Amino acid sequence: MECKHDNLLQIEDLSIQYKTGEGIVRAVNGVSFSLCKGQTMGLVGETGAGKTTTALGILRLIPDPPGKIVGGKIYFNGENLLQKPDGMMRLIRGSQISMIFQDPMTSLNPVMTVGEQIAEVIEIHEALGKKESLEKAKKMLEMVGIPGSRHSDYPHQFSGGMKQRVVIAMALACDPQLLIADEPTTALDVTIQAQVLDMMNQLKKELNTSMILITHDLGVVAEVCDTVAIMYAGEIVEYGSIQEIFENPKHPYTIGLFQSLPSLDVDTDRLKPISGMMPDPTNLPTGCAFHPRCSQRCEKCTSMAPPMVNLSEDHQVRCFLCEDVSEQ
Amino acid sequence: MYKYIIKRLALLLPVLIGVSFIVFTIMYFTPGDPAQIILGENATEEALANLREEMGLNDSFFVQYSRFIINAVQGDFGRSYQSNRVVFDEIFSRFPATLQLAGIGVLLSVLIGIPVGVISATKQYSFFDNTTMVFALIGVSMPNFWQGLMLIMLFSVWLGILPSGGYGDWTYFILPAITLGTSSAGSIARMTRSSMLEVIRQDYIRTARAKGVLEKNVVYKHALKNALIPIITVVGLQFGYLLGGAVLTETVFSWPGIGRLLVDSIKQKDTPMVQGLVVFIAVTFSIVNLCIDILYSYVDPRIKSQYK
Amino acid sequence: MQGITSELHTGRAKKRSLWLDIGIRVIKNKAAMVGFVILAVLILLALFADVIADYDTVVIQQDLANMNQGPSLEHILGTDEFGRDIFARIIHGGRISLAVGLVSVCFSLVVGGILGALAGYYGGRFDNIIMRCMDIFLAIPSILLAMAIVTALGSSLLNLMIAVGISNIPSYARIVRASVLTIKDQEFIEAARAIGGNDFRIIMRHILPNTLAPVIVQATLGVAGAILSTASLSFIGLGIQPPAPEWGAMLSNGRTYLRSAWHVATFPGIFIMVTILSLNLLGDGLRDALDPKLKQ
Numbered sequence: 031m032e033c034k035h036d037n038l039l040q041i042e043d044l045s046i047q048y049k050t051g052e053g054i055v056r057a058v059n060g061v062s063f064s065l066c067k068g069q070t071m072g073l074v075g076e077t078g079a080g081k082t083t084t085a086l087g088i089l090r091l092i093p094d095p096p097g098k099i100v101g102g103k104i105y106f107n108g109e110n111l112l113q114k115p116d117g118m119m120r121l122i123r124g125s126q127i128s129m130i131f132q133d134p135m136t137s138l139n140p141v142m143t144v145g146e147q148i149a150e151v152i153e154i155h156e157a158l159g160k161k162e163s164l165e166k167a168k169k170m171l172e173m174v175g176i177p178g179s180r181h182s183d184y185p186h187q188f189s190g191g192m193k194q195r196v197v198i199a200m201a202l203a204c205d206p207q208l209l210i211a212d213e214p215t216t217a218l219d220v221t222i223q224a225q226v227l228d229m230m231n232q233l234k235k236e237l238n239t240s241m242i243l244i245t246h247d248l249g250v251v252a253e254v255c256d257t258v259a260i261m262y263a264g265e266i267v268e269y270g271s272i273q274e275i276f277e278n279p280k281h282p283y284t285i286g287l288f289q290s291l292p293s294l295d296v297d298t299d300r301l302k303p304i305s306g307m308m309p310d311p312t313n314l315p316t317g318c319a320f321h322p323r324c325s326q327r328c329e330k331c332t333s334m335a336p337p338m339v340n341l342s343e344d345h346q347v348r349c350f351l352c353e354d355v356s357e358q
Numbered sequence: 359m360y361k362y363i364i365k366r367l368a369l370l371l372p373v374l375i376g377v378s379f380i381v382f383t384i385m386y387f388t389p390g391d392p393a394q395i396i397l398g399e400n401a402t403e404e405a406l407a408n409l410r411e412e413m414g415l416n417d418s419f420f421v422q423y424s425r426f427i428i429n430a431v432q433g434d435f436g437r438s439y440q441s442n443r444v445v446f447d448e449i450f451s452r453f454p455a456t457l458q459l460a461g462i463g464v465l466l467s468v469l470i471g472i473p474v475g476v477i478s479a480t481k482q483y484s485f486f487d488n489t490t491m492v493f494a495l496i497g498v499s500m501p502n503f504w505q506g507l508m509l510i511m512l513f514s515v516w517l518g519i520l521p522s523g524g525y526g527d528w529t530y531f532i533l534p535a536i537t538l539g540t541s542s543a544g545s546i547a548r549m550t551r552s553s554m555l556e557v558i559r560q561d562y563i564r565t566a567r568a569k570g571v572l573e574k575n576v577v578y579k580h581a582l583k584n585a586l587i588p589i590i591t592v593v594g595l596q597f598g599y600l601l602g603g604a605v606l607t608e609t610v611f612s613w614p615g616i617g618r619l620l621v622d623s624i625k626q627k628d629t630p631m632v633q634g635l636v637v638f639i640a641v642t643f644s645i646v647n648l649c650i651d652i653l654y655s656y657v658d659p660r661i662k663s664q665y666k
Numbered sequence: 667m668q669g670i671t672s673e674l675h676t677g678r679a680k681k682r683s684l685w686l687d688i689g690i691r692v693i694k695n696k697a698a699m700v701g702f703v704i705l706a707v708l709i710l711l712a713l714f715a716d717v718i719a720d721y722d723t724v725v726i727q728q729d730l731a732n733m734n735q736g737p738s739l740e741h742i743l744g745t746d747e748f749g750r751d752i753f754a755r756i757i758h759g760g761r762i763s764l765a766v767g768l769v770s771v772c773f774s775l776v777v778g779g780i781l782g783a784l785a786g787y788y789g790g791r792f793d794n795i796i797m798r799c800m801d802i803f804l805a806i807p808s809i810l811l812a813m814a815i816v817t818a819l820g821s822s823l824l825n826l827m828i829a830v831g832i833s834n835i836p837s838y839a840r841i842v843r844a845s846v847l848t849i850k851d852q853e854f855i856e857a858a859r860a861i862g863g864n865d866f867r868i869i870m871r872h873i874l875p876n877t878l879a880p881v882i883v884q885a886t887l888g889v890a891g892a893i894l895s896t897a898s899l900s901f902i903g904l905g906i907q908p909p910a911p912e913w914g915a916m917l918s919n920g921r922t923y924l925r926s927a928w929h930v931a932t933f934p935g936i937f938i939m940v941t942i943l944s945l946n947l948l949g950d951g952l953r954d955a956l957d958p959k960l961k962q
Contacts, residue, residue: 091567124570131568136561141583141658151569184659200569376802381814388818495950499943501894503901504917504935511924511931602807606898610921620810621902624817632814640805 037105038240039088039208040064044102046080046087049095053312057083059264060102062338065208065257070234070241072251072272074287075261078308081244082132084261085210088242089129090119106208125155128201130211130230134193134218138185144171144196145181148203155204170199174229191222198230205237212244227254248291252276257344260284263309263319266338270345280347282324318349326351359655362665366648373644374637378430381636382423390627395439426633435634440626445634449616455525456608456615460600462531463538468593471543475550475589479558480577490547497544506537506610523612534611538604542596549592553585560584586657594650601646602639691955698951704944708937712760719754726750726909734927744929747919748909752929755911756937762912763941766827766896767889773831775885778838783877785839786846787869797843800836808833812895816904826905830895834888841884845877879956886949890942897938913938 046058058080065071073081086092087099090111104111106127111119128151131137139147148167152158158166168178174195185193194214201209214230215223231254234241243254251258251272258275260268260283268281279285286304306323309315315322321331330350339352393409394401410416414425429436435445474494478487513533514522521530557563558581566580567573608617616635623631655662692698711718719725729749737744743752785796803811815829849855850873858868897914899905906912913934920931 089568091564120570120572122570123568129568131561131565133561137565139562139566139580139584140660142580150566150571154570154572186660186663197565200565372798373802373805376799377805380802380806380811384814384818388814389820495943495946496939499890499946500939501897501914501935501942503898503914504931504938507917507921507924507931507935511928515925599807602810605809605813606901609902621813624813625903627817636806636810636814639807639810643805643807 036067038065038067040105042103045100046083047100048097055311057264061266063259068238069256072255072258073244079261080264082212085212124151125204127208128206130197130201130214132213134197140185143182148200151203170203174199190218194226209239209241267348274345280352281349282326283320370644377640378637381633385629436630438631439628445630449638452616452619462535464597466539467542467546471546472550475547478551479554494544494547497540503606503610509533525614534607537607546592550589553588557581557585598643598646601642688955692951695951697947701944701947711757712764715757724754725758743933746930752933759911759913763893767893770827770831770892771885771888774834774838778835779842782839782842783846786843800839803836830892841880842877845880846873849873849876883949883953890945
């Protein structure tokens with residue numbers, strides 16, 4: 031996909047594997063996508079599709095062992111992150127790329143005050159002393175709607191939604207160019223989900239941060255994202271602009287995802303869930319990984335892996351059904 | 359916090375009464391005639407009978423226990439049958455030796471055990487990890503008294519460079535402190551390793567890494583502080599146990615502490631001494647436990663809020 | 667119908683494979699297997715001690731002409747201060763150590779387990795009374811308690827087992843109580859109660875089996891602790907009386923001869939250490955195999 035200005039992030043053919051006692055888990059297989067400055071991409075898929083692994087891969091935080099990035103390139107501002115020395119990578123984490131994790135309950139250190147935890151990232155990446163860092167940390171707390179005076183409180187004294195605000199303050203403290211948010215609202219109450227999401231969206235715009243939003247909630251994607259990548263069993267199966275994907279979904283899996291959503295516009299008697307389960311990642315099916323669950327599979331799907339097909343400038347699908355369309 | 363400490367100290371009282379009851383009962387049923395012990399082998403039957411009457415040994419169990427507990431509450435555990443000294447004078451004259459040895463032993467084991475455990479955890483399954491954990495397990499499995507004897511044989515008997523026992527300048531501390539330190543260091547290293555491995559898997563460690571924290575700080579600032587609770591528990595248990603008199607080590611090295619005093623008193627059926635010592639040891643043990651619980655609250659703010 | 671029966675079959679297969687899995691994990695654990703093999707050798711030596719060396723003529727018969735001889739072909743671990751073969755005494759001593767270890771652990775396990783299960787299951791005042799009593803026992807270091815009890819009862823094999831057993835009751839009571847408390851409120855217990863199971867049945871059939879994992883681990887390590895306690899008591903002269911061969915007592919006798927006969931104190935200690943080491947290895951391996959966190 032072409033950007034009007036600059037490409038912030040470009041991932042090419044990223045593959046990540048975990049070695050376990052039961053075999054090699056191919057968590058991410060040849061994932062490619064790019065993200066323009068200031069834009070938001072939604073990374074959508076079921077649990078276990080490899081979304082979080084992809085995100086951790088970008089930060090090079092895959093736990094090794096058992097995990098390993100086995101191939102691909104991650105260009106950030108034109109430089110391949112996979113070739114950076116560890117020390118350089120560490121300086122990028124938290125300052126240029128930061129991440130918000132799924133569960134705010136467990137992602138804050140229980141024995142440090144929230145102020146200390148926010149100040150720490152500032153102290154590392156900005157040439158500020160302890161005092162100044164703490165002052166800035168208080169400002170960050172105010173920014174996410176928590177009184178600065180609560181900087182000396184510990185995480186257990188906050189509610190789930192407040193904790194996630196602290197995590198967001200921490201992630202945005204050093205004005206990162208890229209924010210990766212891994213299901214930032216899944217662990218929160220429904221009423222608080224919207225609040226947190228709105229706040230994130232607003233701050234992102236204010237700070238002109240690009241974002242990768244990992245989620246399985248298409249509703250959230252529609253609200254926030256510019257582009258969408260649908261992941262299934264470690265692969266991107268459909269990728270494109272939000273209009274293309276929402277108005278003209280092509281991959282049977284994407285279509286299935288939309289059909290399993292309740293809709294207010296169309297009066298349906300029952301939702302259509304996608305039958306079957308995610309395949310065992312140590313033992314992926316031959317051919318297209320989705321074929322055992324696909325209602326439109328053909329002979330070819332069981333033996334050959336479908337290539338990525340360019341439908342238009344901003345729409346790609348990994349499905350044999352679309353090959354003919356693109357050839358025309 | 360103060361309320362909590364006072365509450366805990368108040369709870370100590372019934373425990374001590376229970377302890378005194380148990381030890382009184384055990385000593386009551388221990389064969390041996392106190393009068394005989396005090397007067398010696400050559401005492402006449404008449405003198406023995408008089409002394410028994412005088413000491414109230416002919417009274418029933420409950421009368422004797424009541425008398426004991428009434429005196430004990432006032433801090434009076436009587437006099438040693440053996441030395442005729444006031445029980446607590448004797449204990450307090452022996453306790454410093456035990457305290458010194460326990461302190462040095464625990465210090466030694468903490469200084470070795472915690473760093474070894476941390477490094478092992480950060481380099482799980484490495485050569486360092488495997489080797490040190492084998493040694494830690496051997497340290498835990500080695501009987502103190504045997505290790506003490508082996509050290510005496512090597513350094514005192516064969517090489518002749520260190521004293522084999524007794525109390526004196528710093529050279530006298532080396533072998534007993536190593537003996538006590540080895541097994542404690544082993545269990546502290548093992549506990550540190552497993553606690554660190556548990557913590558290092560947590561999400562907030564990943565968060566710290568995602569913030570760009572130096573790996574050194576991830577381990578020592580973020581992980582170790584969270585891993586500390588079980589480590590403190592083990593250190594405290596070891597210290598409490600050593601304060602209660604490392605009975606065997608003190609015996610092997612003829613160390614003039616309360617552990618050896620207790621062994622001698624039990625063997626000589628010196629009832630007041632045994633009763634005083636066991637109650638004293640129970641008190642130290644409980645106070646060490648209380649200190650550990652208070653220490654928890656400084657390490658983990660979540661625990662602090664529970665103590666109110 | 668077909669579907670249901672096949673599901674039942676897979677259900678049963680899964681249940682069996684759980685224990686099979688644990689077994690496989692223990693066998694795969696090299697450290698645990700080393701511990702198991704050493705322990706098996708020690709047990710075999712103890713079982714066939716009479717075949718290897720006759721008790722009356724070799725183990726306790728004095729032979730002063732041969733006192734404190736170093737290891738040789740005839741006496742592979744040398745002889746002690748009465749000229750008795752140390753190896754023969756050690757393997758007969760192994761009987762005592764293993765017996766005291768096993769019996770005293772069974773004793774504390776049964777008494778402590780029942781007290782802990784009742785306290786955990788019924789809770790309330792009952793729980794309070796039992797656990798406060800346990801606190802009293804826990805305030806006295808167990809070796810001191812065992813020393814006092816064995817003095818009161820007089821030293822004999824049985825009394826040694828009782829003393830070591832009593833002093834370890836509280837730790838089992840605590841473990842069983844803790845795991846009963848975590849299991850008690852789980853839904854399958856509710857379900858058992860809902861279909862009318864009585865308390866006894868629920869404790870025996872549902873709760874105790876689920877507390878098994880921590881108890882097995884603790885018991886394995888407990889045997890090691892009990893063997894150490896026995897040797898300690900004998901070392902300070904409160905355990906088994908001479909001429910019976912006990913590891914701690916043999917070691918204690920060797921103290922006098924550190925200069926002239928190093929082997930007298932050395933070898934019994936090595937056997938104590940190896941026994942405890944093997945139990946610790948096995949206990950660690952069992953803990954890893956039974957740890958639900960590692961099952962994923």
